[in-house]
Amino acid sequence: MKQNTNISIETDNLSLWYGKFQALFDVSSRIKHGMITALIGPSGCGKTTLLRCFNRMNERFSSVGIQGQVRIMGKNIYDADVSLIELRKTVGMVFQRPNPMPLSIYDNVAFGLRIHSPHGKISRAKEAEAVEKALQEVFLFDQVKDHLDKRGTGLPLEQQQKLCIARLLPLKPTILLMDEPCSALDAEATEAVEDLLRRLKEKFTIVIVTHNMAQARRISDECIYMLKGNLIEHNKTAELFVRPRDKRTEEYIEGRYG
Amino acid sequence: MIVGLIYVCGVSAIIFVFSIFYFVWREGAPFLYDCFDFKSFFTSPEWYPTSVGNKRYGILALLAGTGSVTIVAMLIAVPFSLGTAIFIAEFCGKKTKEGLKIVIELLAAIPSVVWGFIGLMVMNPIIVKLTGAAIGLNALNAGIIVGLMSVPIIVSIAEDSIRAVPDGYIEAAEALGATRWQTVYKVILPAAKNGLLAAILLGVGRAVGETMAVLMATGHSINVPFSAEFPYFHALDSVRTLTATIAAELGEAPRLDAGPGGIFPPEGRHYQVLFVIGIVLFAITFFINITADLIVKGIRNKQ
Numbered sequence: 001m002k003q004n005t006n007i008s009i010e011t012d013n014l015s016l017w018y019g020k021f022q023a024l025f026d027v028s029s030r031i032k033h034g035m036i037t038a039l040i041g042p043s044g045c046g047k048t049t050l051l052r053c054f055n056r057m058n059e060r061f062s063s064v065g066i067q068g069q070v071r072i073m074g075k076n077i078y079d080a081d082v083s084l085i086e087l088r089k090t091v092g093m094v095f096q097r098p099n100p101m102p103l104s105i106y107d108n109v110a111f112g113l114r115i116h117s118p119h120g121k122i123s124r125a126k127e128a129e130a131v132e133k134a135l136q137e138v139f140l141f142d143q144v145k146d147h148l149d150k151r152g153t154g155l156p157l158e159q160q161q162k163l164c165i166a167r168l169l170p171l172k173p174t175i176l177l178m179d180e181p182c183s184a185l186d187a188e189a190t191e192a193v194e195d196l197l198r199r200l201k202e203k204f205t206i207v208i209v210t211h212n213m214a215q216a217r218r219i220s221d222e223c224i225y226m227l228k229g230n231l232i233e234h235n236k237t238a239e240l241f242v243r244p245r246d247k248r249t250e251e252y253i254e255g256r257y258g
Numbered sequence: 259m260i261v262g263l264i265y266v267c268g269v270s271a272i273i274f275v276f277s278i279f280y281f282v283w284r285e286g287a288p289f290l291y292d293c294f295d296f297k298s299f300f301t302s303p304e305w306y307p308t309s310v311g312n313k314r315y316g317i318l319a320l321l322a323g324t325g326s327v328t329i330v331a332m333l334i335a336v337p338f339s340l341g342t343a344i345f346i347a348e349f350c351g352k353k354t355k356e357g358l359k360i361v362i363e364l365l366a367a368i369p370s371v372v373w374g375f376i377g378l379m380v381m382n383p384i385i386v387k388l389t390g391a392a393i394g395l396n397a398l399n400a401g402i403i404v405g406l407m408s409v410p411i412i413v414s415i416a417e418d419s420i421r422a423v424p425d426g427y428i429e430a431a432e433a434l435g436a437t438r439w440q441t442v443y444k445v446i447l448p449a450a451k452n453g454l455l456a457a458i459l460l461g462v463g464r465a466v467g468e469t470m471a472v473l474m475a476t477g478h479s480i481n482v483p484f485s486a487e488f489p490y491f492h493a494l495d496s497v498r499t500l501t502a503t504i505a506a507e508l509g510e511a512p513r514l515d516a517g518p519g520g521i522f523p524p525e526g527r528h529y530q531v532l533f534v535i536g537i538v539l540f541a542i543t544f545f546i547n548i549t550a551d552l553i554v555k556g557i558r559n560k561q
Contacts, residue, residue: 004529055432088435095433102449112434115444167434 008033008175008205009054014068016049018061019081023049025229026068031222033174036197038208038220038237040213046229048207051177053089054207056084072106072175089116092168093177097184098160100152100167105144108152108163109134112171134169138162138196158189162196178199178208196221213253218243225249278442282540285513286533288522294534299553303482307528313533317538321496322482324466330401330493331408331465336458338405339412346413347420366410370470377403377475391494395477398493403471408461415460418443420446421454452553459550464542466501473502500527500539504532 016024019153023046031037039047052058053070056077069076077087089112100108109131113122121225131148135141144155152163161181168176178197182190197206197219216223216237223240225233226247226252233240233249244250293315302316342362346355377399385394423446431441447454477496484491507528514526522530 055430055433060429060432085435085437088433093433094431095426097426099424099430101427101430101445103445111431111436111444115431115434115436115440164430166432171434 006032006034008072009207010069010071010074011050011188012054012069012071014050014053014070015066016046016053016058017065019063023229024053027226027229028232029224029231029234031205031207031224033205034202035221036201036208036219037222037224038216039135039209039224039226040208040211040252041226041232042215044213044228047224047226047227048179049229050226051179051207051209054175054177055088055093057093059084072193085116089171090173091175091177092171092173094161094164094168094181096180098157098164100155100160100163102151102153103156104149105129105135105152105163109167109170112167116171130170134166135163137169137200138166138227140166143178156189158192161185161189161193165193165196165200173204175205175207180209180211183211192214213241225252227252272329274478279540282533282536286530288516289527289534292522293527299534305503307511307531313524313525313527315499317535319482320391320498320500320503320535322470322484323476323480324499324501325526326397326483326491326493326495326497327404327472327476327499328462329429329491330397330467331405332458332462334402334405335408335412335461335465339457340416340454341463342409342413343416343420343454344442344447347417348438348446359545362410362413365406368407371474372406372470373403373407374474377440381475385494389494393477393496395475395496396499397476397483399477400472400475400497400499402491403475404465404468407468407471409466411464411488412461416450416454417455419450419457422453423449452556456550456553459553463546463550466546467539467543469499469501469505472499472522473505476502478502478506478534483551500535504535504539507534 007030011027011029014024014027027050039051041047058064070078110127113127113130132141140159182193220237223237224231227248233246241253244253298316300526301318303319304314304316305319306314346358381399382394385391385399427445427449428441430447476498478498479496481495483495483497511529511532512525513529516522530538
């Protein structure tokens, strides 16, 4: 197969087991850079599991078994010489429920920089600059600039979720993984976050898991449809929703199950 | 019927607490009315309740004794317990965790007289040997013993509060590439700090209230182990605590009723003043427990 430099995440026959339960079956996919790829499918189809393979978050649970490869920028992240810490610097993750840490807004954004600087030393000015830039990038700075010392957990949910995106940016990741980032938000907040994602996608590879097919249609450039741990179809969003190649995809998008 | 029974059981705790407090108060009250001098009671180190000519009731030395034992105990118990709690909650495998928890619970099950025995027979010669002190029964000895005795309570509450830290915080830190240890000290400990504080306070309450082990390990001699100049605190001094004083002296203090005119004979004051100490202890532990409780409630309300 031709090596495409535009490919950001590549999985080869990826299978995953939680104990004896197999959650992924030989998933092979190529996720492109600079666009939003949505993972869709009914509950329990393995889309979140697949997403969590990309930054090895599945390893938090014991008894997870993995076969196959996940290559990010051409490098298999399950190789023994891969540093988990570096990997997670490159691949940021946003969670279903906004989860700012119980620190100030400023500290939430500076957290990544601090833990990745040797001995936690980084000049104040540099740090402040990076924090401001990150908050600007998610269009949050103007709302919070006067109370950066307030707790991040006290913000409205929409701002919390933006904060969770902002805190990834100072680390200059190339990939952003989003696990149903809007499921805890109301319609307006969802729109705001979707707008943000559209603006971010030029700089990052964004992979988003969503239950909401309308959302996938609105924001994604490509879609991956999964069912029972199998990748059924990967296509341009416009194609997939209009002319699905697989019968199961068709049934799903027509709302016959899921 | 059964509901009524359960109701009685439920409120019985309240009844017990109040009746105990009432009883302690009743026994101590005559002293408080007749010869209680707030200033000398709390600031005089002279405790001569049985002197024939000149009875003096200063509990400063006893307070200092309790204080010194508590300080040493916490110096030992806090780092130990918090370390253990962090290890159990975040770092060790499931099997180690189960094993450790059982052992720590066992630690709580050792009777305090056995602890006292260890202080008396094991720690005593060791301290003499290591420090060259004349006697190994002192604030250090009792502090170590009481410290170890407070470990289980601190560990179990601290571990609960560490485990109560929402998983989302931990995932957030880990997804940013934080190491286990960075996650613990930058996210988990700050998030759990109220619970940890409450755990420490309950440990303090335990240390203040401990009697038997302290009676056996402190040397039970009246002494203020603090000084104005360096080294300020003499852990190798023998001390006596509030609790141990009550335990040791109550048996030989006669309870005498008021004579004609409602005047109590002076020999009966000793008994009464011991109950006043009881009230003081009650107040201290009550205050500590309430504070700990409020702190724990505080966390719950915030989340």
